[in-house]
Amino acid sequence: MRGFMVALELGAFLVMSLLVAKCLLWLLSTVRDVLLQLWATRDMPGPPSYPLVGSFLAVAGPQEELYDKLVALRAEHGPTVKLWLGPVLVVIVSRPDDLELVFTDARLADKPWLMYASSMEPCLGAGLITMNGEDYRRHRRLIAPSFAQNVLHSFAPSFNANAHRLVDRLDELAESGEVFDASPLCRMCTSYTVCETVLSADSSRLESDRQAVVRAVYQGVTLMFHRGIRPWYRFDTLFKLSRHYNDYQEMVRIANTFVSNVLDLKMRQKEEQEQEREVGRQGDDEDLGKAKPRAFLDHLLSSEEGQTLSKEELSGELKHLVAAANSTTSDTLSFFLYCVAIRQDIQDRILEELDSVFEGDREREVTLADLPQLKYLERVFKETLRLFAPAPLYARQPSSDVKLPSGHTLPKGCVVLVSPHFTHRDPAVWADPEDFDPDRFLPENSRGRHPHSFIPFSAGTRSCIGQRFVMMFLKTAAATLLRRFHVRTAEDGPRRVCDIKPIFSLTLHVKGGTRIRVRRRAPA
Numbered sequence: 001m002r003g004f005m006v007a008l009e010l011g012a013f014l015v016m017s018l019l020v021a022k023c024l025l026w027l028l029s030t031v032r033d034v035l036l037q038l039w040a041t042r043d044m045p046g047p048p049s050y051p052l053v054g055s056f057l058a059v060a061g062p063q064e065e066l067y068d069k070l071v072a073l074r075a076e077h078g079p080t081v082k083l084w085l086g087p088v089l090v091v092i093v094s095r096p097d098d099l100e101l102v103f104t105d106a107r108l109a110d111k112p113w114l115m116y117a118s119s120m121e122p123c124l125g126a127g128l129i130t131m132n133g134e135d136y137r138r139h140r141r142l143i144a145p146s147f148a149q150n151v152l153h154s155f156a157p158s159f160n161a162n163a164h165r166l167v168d169r170l171d172e173l174a175e176s177g178e179v180f181d182a183s184p185l186c187r188m189c190t191s192y193t194v195c196e197t198v199l200s201a202d203s204s205r206l207e208s209d210r211q212a213v214v215r216a217v218y219q220g221v222t223l224m225f226h227r228g229i230r231p232w233y234r235f236d237t238l239f240k241l242s243r244h245y246n247d248y249q250e251m252v253r254i255a256n257t258f259v260s261n262v263l264d265l266k267m268r269q270k271e272e273q274e275q276e277r278e279v280g281r282q283g284d285d286e287d288l289g290k291a292k293p294r295a296f297l298d299h300l301l302s303s304e305e306g307q308t309l310s311k312e313e314l315s316g317e318l319k320h321l322v323a324a325a326n327s328t329t330s331d332t333l334s335f336f337l338y339c340v341a342i343r344q345d346i347q348d349r350i351l352e353e354l355d356s357v358f359e360g361d362r363e364r365e366v367t368l369a370d371l372p373q374l375k376y377l378e379r380v381f382k383e384t385l386r387l388f389a390p391a392p393l394y395a396r397q398p399s400s401d402v403k404l405p406s407g408h409t410l411p412k413g414c415v416v417l418v419s420p421h422f423t424h425r426d427p428a429v430w431a432d433p434e435d436f437d438p439d440r441f442l443p444e445n446s447r448g449r450h451p452h453s454f455i456p457f458s459a460g461t462r463s464c465i466g467q468r469f470v471m472m473f474l475k476t477a478a479a480t481l482l483r484r485f486h487v488r489t490a491e492d493g494p495r496r497v498c499d500i501k502p503i504f505s506l507t508l509h510v511k512g513g514t515r516i517r518v519r520r521r522a523p524a
């Protein structure tokens with residue numbers, strides 16, 4: 001018995017020693033990494049850094065002030081800025097030639113756990129936005145074909161139907177002539193479109209759930225950001241003390257239930273179709289398949305590649321797609337409406353183009369053939385995305401030291417932050433950057449401009465998978481809306497586009513809401 005006790009004590013001692021040794025090793029390697037990072041970035045400009053907190057004070061404060069603080073950092077320190085957030089080194093990169101390397105170098109393909117997986121996965125599960133390495137590459141290979149041109153083209157009816165849903169709501173508001181906030185209407189229109197095209201075109205069966213999901217997704221993105229920028233909330237025990245905890249849990253529950261219901265419904269439908277095919281009703285099925293609009297999920301489930309994803313993997317990817325698509329797209333529509341409401345000359349020019357393409361018909365639906373002809377409208381959206389890129393910050397993590405063309409070094413393991421606003425408003429890259437001028441994007445005016453000067457969708461291997469979807473949807477919505485309504489700002493609203501104030505969340509919102517009024521146009 002005594003021998004047994006001695007062995008037990010010895011075992012416990014060994015385990016404790018191993019744990020202490022492991023902690024010490026971790027501590028030593030962290031200190032070594034921090035020292036190497038300090039040395040590698042010794043000449044890089046940035047705000048003063050203090051023991052323990054680093055330069056945290058330069059960005060700490062209310063969320064409403066974060067945008068202005070980043071703008072001030074850029075103005076004071078130039079295009080490449082370092083920030084120490086405690087022991088974490090963040091380097092903001094914005095010169096186009098530096099960005100080209102960041103987006104294309106294999107050593108910068110991964111995303112930092114701290115900014116992505118740790119804050120998003122508890123809520124969305126794993127998916128394209130957060131994954132790294134071989135898992136990421138496998139998922140992107142499997143999902144990319146579902147974003148092919150022919151799939152996107154099948155969404156035209158959904159884009160039109162939801163644009164009309166928005167127009168019907170605007171009709172009521174035009175009647176009263178009152179000033180209203182267009183942002184929630186843009187969100188409703190976008191969320192319905194995304195639910196239909198990503199998850200299930202079979203909208204009628206999911207109508208009541210969908211309204212809850214629209215609210216949950218918006219709230220979810222806001223809460224994810226709230227949690228993400230407060231490192232202490234990464235610990236569940238502390239987050240449980242937050243007044244937002246219950247809302248967060250409820251939002252996660254609604255999103256999980258909805259996606260799980262959709263997946264179950266789709267799996268059942270697929271099984272039924274297979275059984276029917278077995279009893280020889282293949283011809284009927286094919287006819288049905290042609291007639292039915294299909295969502296990304298349908299394409300994924302019917303592809304050989306998609307079938308290799310487990311239910312959990314599918315669920316994660318669907319939540320990632322919905323989260324990535326919703327706020328970014330609806331924020332772009334909100335900013336666009338505000339910009340054209342302020343710039344009546346630009347709104348008139350868009351209408352001229354619309355009347356020419358639609359031959360004065362202000363009611364007919366937008367067809368696929370119309371979209372490439374709406375060249376000016378596309379330039380106005382690009383200019384909106386330049387000034388108000390809705391994904392305001394995204395990040396990479398170097399797997400080894402990387403020397404940038406600007407001469408600075410990105411040390412291994414730091415967080416490389418890209419803010420399109422830094423690049424898009426840089427006078428060294430864009431002449432008169434605060435001016436709203438869509439004709440900057442004319443081919444003759446774009447000649448010689450660095451391809452990485454315009455990065456609202458990121459670039460390279462980890463660029464946005466939904467770029468073509470976005471342009472198709474936004475052009476359809478705008479062409480439907482602006483043919484019917486004249487849009488103006490409120491009397492006390494912003495007078496110039498540069499007076500529009502953005503606010504940072506996970507995406508960029510219009511601060512104070514998109515306060516506009518609309519009037520029905522007379523037939524052309």
Ligand code: HEM
Binds near residue numbers: 198328332
């Ligand atoms: C105006 C609208 C949009 C903007 C500005 C935008 C912007 C971006 C940006 C900047 C990234 C890179 C993020 C990062 O590196 O962390 C990204 C990634 C992504 N976006 Fe979008 N996005 C938009 C709409 C959409 C839509 C409509 C979808 C889907 C239907 C979508 C799906 C995705 C996905 C899945 C990723 C991750 C891609 C990967 O890492 O492989 N986005 N988006």
